[in-house]
Amino acid sequence: MNRIFHYQITENEQGTTVLDFLRKKGFSRHILSSMKADKEALTRNGQRIGGREQLLAGDHFRVRLLETVDSDGIVPVSMPLSILYEDEDILVINKPADMPVHPSIGNYTNTLANGVAAYLDAKDEHSPFRCINRLDRDTSGALILAKNAFSAAVLSTQMRNRQIRRxxxxxxxxxxxxxxxxxxxxxxxxxxxxxxxxxxxxxxxxxxxxxxxxxxxxxxxxxxxxxxxxxxxxxxxxxxxxxxxxxxxxxxxxxxxxxxxxxxxLQLEFRHPVTDKPMCLLAPVSEDMCNAF
Missing domain, CATH: 3.30.2350.10 (Pseudouridine synthase)
Structure with a gap:
């Protein structure tokens, strides 16, 4: 899914180069490299701007991130999804038990990836399946999906740095x-x-x-x-x-x-990859575990 980011440059960011600004925001080297093919990827106040140019206080800096990764041949299959939260950057789902997350041998059309592909296709939001915290087939609960490469990069860094509390x-x-x-x-x-x-x-x-x-x-x-x-x-x-x-x-x-x-x-606590706001999402407990206690 293509994504456009808008930034208003502050006094503290005055004189920062475009590339340094993007790196501080969390744009990975891979993302920056992929953006080179898009001549309209970076604009300042409506005009194209290069990566080494400096940003000035008050500038309106726009970044366009085009989707460059295919869906890996995941077959869209319509199925019920329990969505805990969604915006244009992330999708958080309460995964049921007995559902694989990714397709594998013997599980080509019954996975969460199949259901998400169908859900996004129905909204004309085509995006590869980018799963941040993985759950085993029989484990239920909250699972984060990134809807674009930038949110995936930021959340993956949070995961590596142990900043996502599970x-x-x-x-x-x-x-x-x-x-x-x-x-x-x-x-x-x-x-x-x-x-x-x-x-x-x-x-x-x-x-x-x-x-x-x-x-x-x-x-x-x-x-x-x-x-x-x-x-x-x-x-x-x-x-x-x-x-x-x-x-x-x-x-x-x-x-x-x-x-x-x-x-x-049960619960995921993290910072939103774009807004940086703290997120705390709770997945209702499955019936079998509730009945046991």
Whole structure:
């Protein structure tokens, strides 16, 4: 989806070059390079301007960002979407359980990417699928999508810098301590494409904080915060301390109480990639987890 940004240059920004201004705003090197082909990408007070020219206080600086990435052949498939927030830069969705995020072998038309493609096509807002925080197929909850390359770049930087605060709810087996921090590196299991485990020799750093909210039927309801975002981090860490998630097909396939792993992305806190305003979005908890407690 094409996007136009408008900036009014302030006294403090007087004398800043165009390129330095854009870099400070969060435009990545890749985006700046892609903009070179568009002769109308940068204008000041209605006139074209080059990247090395200086901006003056009071200037109206306009940036046009054309979409240059295709949709990777994702097939649009109409399906219900639970939208928590949307504007021209981001789309935040409450993803249901049992829905893959991306197409893969055996999952070509039943993914969130298919549904989002159909939703945007219906609004004539064609955009590649840019997912910022990824959720496993059986994990429900809040997920951020960037609707243009700039918002994707800014939010990806926030994610790398641990500036997106993610709050999860999880049901685990057994009675955990009231709270705790798990600091244990995670790596891929040898000869497996998807399975992970704690590995102090080869693993990447992974830190999980948890607080017990309630106990019922020998299960604990936890509020969890991640410092890092390793694949299957919560599932691996909770199993590592002896409190696995039930109904986890990969790590603990016990289906006495749940049909899927009870893990929900409850809340996302971040700064809007364009306005810089603080955002706090809450995803209603799925019925199976509500019924358990």
């Amino acid at each position: 709050t999860y709810l999880a049901v685990v087996e057994g009675i955990t301590p009231p709270n705790g921090t798990i600091s244990a590196p995670i790596s891929r299991v040898d000869d497996s494409v998807i399975e992970r485990h704690v590995d102090f020799l080869r693993g990447e750093p992974a830190v999980t904080h948890y607080e017990r909210l309630e106990v019922k039927n020998e299960h604990s309801l936890l509020e969890i915060h991640l410092e890092t975002g390793r694949t299957h981090q919560i599932r691996v860490h909770m199993g590592y301390i002896g409190h696995p998630l039930p109904a986890d097909y990969l790590y603990h396939p016990v289906y006495d109480c749940f049909k899927r792993q009870p893990l929900h992305s």
